[in-house]
Amino acid sequence: MYRFSESLKNELVDNILPFWMSGMRDASGGFYGRMDGKGTMYRDAERGAILNARILWTFASAYRVFGNEEYLESALHSFRYITKYFIDRQYGGVFWSLNPDGSPKDTKKQFYAIAFMIYALAELYRSAGVDEALDLAKELFLCIEEHSSDKKGSGYIEACTCDWGTISDMRLSDKDQNDAKTMNTHLHILEGYTNLYRVWKDEKLAGALGSLIEIFLDRIIRPDGHLGLFFGEDWSPHSTAVSYGHDIEASWLLCEAAEVLGNAELLDRVKAVSGKVASAAIEAYSPDGGMEYEYDPVNGHHNLSRDWWVQAETIVGCVNQFQLTGEQLWLERALSEWEFIRRHIICPEGEWYWAAVPDGNGGFVPNTDDDRAGFWKCPYHNGRMCMEIVERLSETD
Numbered sequence: 194m195y196r197f198s199e200s201l202k203n204e205l206v207d208n209i210l211p212f213w214m215s216g217m218r219d220a221s222g223g224f225y226g227r228m229d230g231k232g233t234m235y236r237d238a239e240r241g242a243i244l245n246a247r248i249l250w251t252f253a254s255a256y257r258v259f260g261n262e263e264y265l266e267s268a269l270h271s272f273r274y275i276t277k278y279f280i281d282r283q284y285g286g287v288f289w290s291l292n293p294d295g296s297p298k299d300t301k302k303q304f305y306a307i308a309f310m311i312y313a314l315a316e317l318y319r320s321a322g323v324d325e326a327l328d329l330a331k332e333l334f335l336c337i338e339e340h341s342s343d344k345k346g347s348g349y350i351e352a353c354t355c356d357w358g359t360i361s362d363m364r365l366s367d368k369d370q371n372d373a374k375t376m377n378t379h380l381h382i383l384e385g386y387t388n389l390y391r392v393w394k395d396e397k398l399a400g401a402l403g404s405l406i407e408i409f410l411d412r413i414i415r416p417d418g419h420l421g422l423f424f425g426e427d428w429s430p431h432s433t434a435v436s437y438g439h440d441i442e443a444s445w446l447l448c449e450a451a452e453v454l455g456n457a458e459l460l461d462r463v464k465a466v467s468g469k470v471a472s473a474a475i476e477a478y479s480p481d482g483g484m485e486y487e488y489d490p491v492n493g494h495h496n497l498s499r500d501w502w503v504q505a506e507t508i509v510g511c512v513n514q515f516q517l518t519g520e521q522l523w524l525e526r527a528l529s530e531w532e533f534i535r536r537h538i539i540c541p542e543g544e545w546y547w548a549a550v551p552d553g554n555g556g557f558v559p560n561t562d563d564d565r566a567g568f569w570k571c572p573y574h575n576g577r578m579c580m581e582i583v584e585r586l587s588e589t590d
Contacts, residue, residue, distance in 0.1 A: 197528060198587040204539070205579035209572050210255060212543035213248060214267055217566050223274035224248055226293065226568070230561035232542055238567070239298050240291045242279055242306040245271060247573035250313035257320030258580050265321055272317055272326060275310070280329070284356050286336045290568075300355035304341040305365055305378045307333050311385035319392050330389050334398060337382065342401075346427065348374050348408050349382055366569070373426040376413050376436075379405060380443055387450040402454050409447055410466060418473030434489040438503030440474035441484070441510035448513060464517060471514045471523075478507065478526065482557075483533040483549070499557065500548040502574035504534050509581045516585065527582075540565060545575055 217224045219236075223245065226238030252268035255261065278295040279287050287307050289299040314330035317323050340357045341349040350373050351363035364371050365378075383405040390398050412428050413421050420439055423432040444467045451460040477485040484507045487496040508527045515523035537549035537557045547563035547570060564570040 198583050201579040201582045228566040237293050241568040242287050244571050246309035246313040247571040250316050251572045251576040253316040253320045302353045308382040308385035312388050315388040370423040372423040372431050374424040376420050376422050387453050418469040433491050437474045437477040442506040444471035444510045445513035480529040498548045501545045505574040505578040508578050
């Protein structure tokens with residue numbers, strides 16, 4: 194049997210990273226905004242803050258793990274573009290999107306995007322010691338704490354106008370509900386704060402990170418182990434839907450956050466709950482069929498798409514549970530999931546398809562209707578999966 198970690202390393206260095214370095218990089222600055230699922234490039238597509246932050250994080254992390262100078266150069270190429278165009282020098286924070294010429298397109302301040310910039314900038318400092326990146330990450334942390342933190346209650350609101358005013362539409366995308374607080378934004382603020390705390394042991398940041406972990410334990414994780422998705426400002430639940438990918442992703446990100454924070458009591462609580470969350474997620478997993486996307490018990494609707502990011506997070510979540518429990522079944526699930534990805538998700542022309550979808554005959558076919566690279570389609574989930582497994586299992590596999 195092939196070595197698991199070596200196989201994922203090869204996928205990253207031979208497929209995912211070269212695709213972005215050669216296929217999506219704009220020599221004049223940054224990265225192009227979109228390639229559709231059939232391989233057509235759209236050089237005039239808008240450029241999103243999420244995509245650009247995730248590209249920066251991926252290449253900075255790859256440089257830290259593998260030491261390849263080409264990865265550092267790609268990270269710095271992304272960093273220069275972000276600091277020149279995405280950072281709002283007048284009001285602070287990050288523009289949601291840009292036109293291809295670098296001018297602001299959508300100037301709203303979505304705290305999900307700001308959190309990803311913190312995540313990426315902290316990684317660049319962690320991997321290459323770029324002081325400007327750390328300084329900027331600190332500034333963005335203060336932006337979130339000043340403008341998003343709920344001073345009357347707890348947690349973080351979703352979005353503001355460009356100058357930090359109230360905004361009527363706070364949704365990340367058309368698929369989301371227009372609610373004041375969401376699991377998704379809290380999960381990725383947690384992620385950004387965790388990475389920043391690795392390199393900046395600030396007391397205020399430690400307090401905010403600890404509070405975020407508590408919010409997941411007390412507010413977001415439901416009694417059945419699944420995550421609530423949408424909430425009112427008072428944390429009243431506004432959705433019954435289950436997002437299996439977010440469940441399994443949160444099961445390991447919460448462990449990581451508690452470990453980095455270094456609070457032993459909180460870490461013990463998180464580890465106990467992590468298994469419950471991962472086990473709830475695995476309800477939607479099958480050894481030959483990957484992990485389904487979503488389920489709503491109110492109407493009984495199953496979204497059976499096998500989205501790329503859900504499959505990637507399933508591997509990390511399963512390996513994390515294997516390491517926590519020693520139960521071989523978790524590792525077997527990760528190995529089976531990787532076989533599913535290899536058969537159905539990896540695109541022969543580079544990168545991964547958005548998803549594999551049921552073909553009606555018990556099999557799966559690639560989803561080429563959605564982007565192979567774009568506003569939401571990035572090298573972060575699959576790239577991070579590869580690096581997590583390399584770092585976790587390369588010495589033990």
